Amino acid sequence: MRTDFAFVAVMMLAAVLLMGFALVGASILRPKKPSKAKLETYECGMETVGDAWVQFRVQYYIFALIFVLFDVGGIFLFPFAVAYNSLPLYAIVIVILFILTLLGSLLYAWRKGVLQWD
Amino acid sequence: MTVFEVINNILKIVGDAVAAFIISILGAGGLADFVIMLLAALIICSICAVAFMGLTYAERKIVARIQDRIGPNQAGPYGLLQPIADGIKMFTKEDTTPAEADRWVYNLAPLVIAVFALLTYAVIPFAPGVVGTNLNIGVFYVIAVGSGSTVAILMAGWGSNNKYSLLGAFRTVAQLVGYEVPMLLNVLPVVMLAGSMSLVDIVERQTLSNGGNGIPFILMAPLSALIFLISGIAETGRSPFDLLEAESEIVAGFHVEYSGMKFALFFLGEYVNALAVSIMFTVLFLGGYAGPILPPYVWLLLKVAAVFTLLMWLRGTLPRVRVDQLMSFNWKFLVPMSIVNVILVMVIGKVFVADAVLAQSNGGIAVPPIVQALILFTSSIALLLASLLLVARQARQLRLVEAEDIEKRVAQNKVAAAKVVAQ
Structure with a gap:
């Protein structure tokens, strides 16, 4: 069990090594002649006005919230799915009620106009 | 073991042989396990990197054909060396x-x-x-x-x-x-x-x-x-x-x-x-x-x-x-x-x-x-068809409402135009 996840850690190490090697190798090989124009932020030739780190639409947050709802709901469903074959019928009815609650929340958000992107 | 079994399990046989070889050098234990895992991980990562190069070529060639172009054809025969040329360019x-x-x-x-x-x-x-x-x-x-x-x-x-x-x-x-x-x-x-x-x-x-x-x-x-x-x-x-x-x-x-x-x-x-x-x-x-x-x-x-x-x-x-x-x-x-x-x-x-x-x-x-x-299978397909029909109906209704709206506005404009002409 522990060694199962150890491989994931080793895989991460290997991936970082390999990709880091590519990055370092490129940084040795490539020319380095920075100039003021090269270091400017790219934007259709004009000088950039202001920072890019600004406030943005609240709708992104709302979508993120709905996503969290469904993701967590989905996570609750997976243990059930693994045990599905040995469960009696009434357990299925209970889970269907749970899923219908999720569906209900989606319909609520829909009716509230949250899903309208404009 | 028959020839078929060897061919079918060649990856596992080679892998086991390499693992046994590493254990024979380092002795069974944490270090040997680590080396075996690192080797396996590096092999998987390298295969992915090579597959990436192959895929870029295949995709460029196939999408080019679909869009009636030739795709990469200068570097090597049929442009086969294109990924390597790209790699060198990226590096330098x-x-x-x-x-x-x-x-x-x-x-x-x-x-x-x-x-x-x-x-x-x-x-x-x-x-x-x-x-x-x-x-x-x-x-x-x-x-x-x-x-x-x-x-x-x-x-x-x-x-x-x-x-x-x-x-x-x-x-x-x-x-x-x-x-x-x-x-x-x-x-x-x-x-x-x-x-x-x-x-x-x-x-x-x-x-x-x-x-x-x-x-x-x-x-x-x-x-x-x-x-x-x-x-x-x-x-x-x-x-x-x-x-x-x-x-x-x-x-x-x-x-x-x-x-x-x-x-x-x-x-x-x-x-x-x-x-x-x-x-x-x-x-x-x-x-x-x-x-x-x-x-x-x-x-x-x-x-x-x-x-x-x-x-x-x-x-x-x-x-x-x-x-x-x-x-x-x-x-x-x-x-x-x-x-x-x-x-x-x-x-x-x-x-x-x-x-x-x-x-x-x-x-x-x-x-x-x-x-x-x-x-x-049948119930899934039935569900798919039912939802497609539902969406199609909804879309049709929307279009009808829109068409009615346009008709109404055209009529209004006509009335307005007639008034202007009369004046």
């Missing part, structure tokens, strides 16, 4: 970091996306007994690691301090995050039918040898397969869902400011993720390495190649969708349909049980597996 290209950028976030993003893309391959079964690690939560792991690329893209967009980049990153996060929901919900039927989240178990369930019934899950849950493929394409940000790098609107999205090797790593991440989606589709729905006569790894390769060709075909033919269409399609069509599909599979799988013993203990009608598969 000057790399600039914008002065305004957040250096740490900016420089870490390509590494993060490449590493998360490669991590998926730790759990994928390539042949019987040939798997990085057989995690008992394999499906979960793949989905979790898959969302790592979202973080990397947001890092790149934010770190560049460029308006195009930030716009691209926001769009991406909204898209990737949204399409993860149908993906999650459509893996659920497969997990239910297989009774396990381990990818190895899921593949074994679709083979004839170890306790499986030889029916690939695409026949039992065709709707899930379809939605999984669509959301998989959206998750990797490929055309027609490539809003995150819409060249005509936001130049290149989150990677405008990147060049050289860092850009190459983004490219690698994208292709390795697309390959991971085709492999996951193969493993979950097409039976992974299961197949007659040919060796298992050849079957896996053939199936993955077929799925990836489908992805290229879609890329070559379909135009890009609009951002509001993209969000509506996900939240108003795919997600509700997936939820209904999950309930459908749940109920049918409990009423028509393929296992006679379970049918006795839990209630339900015992049927042969093939009959259960047939019932599941």
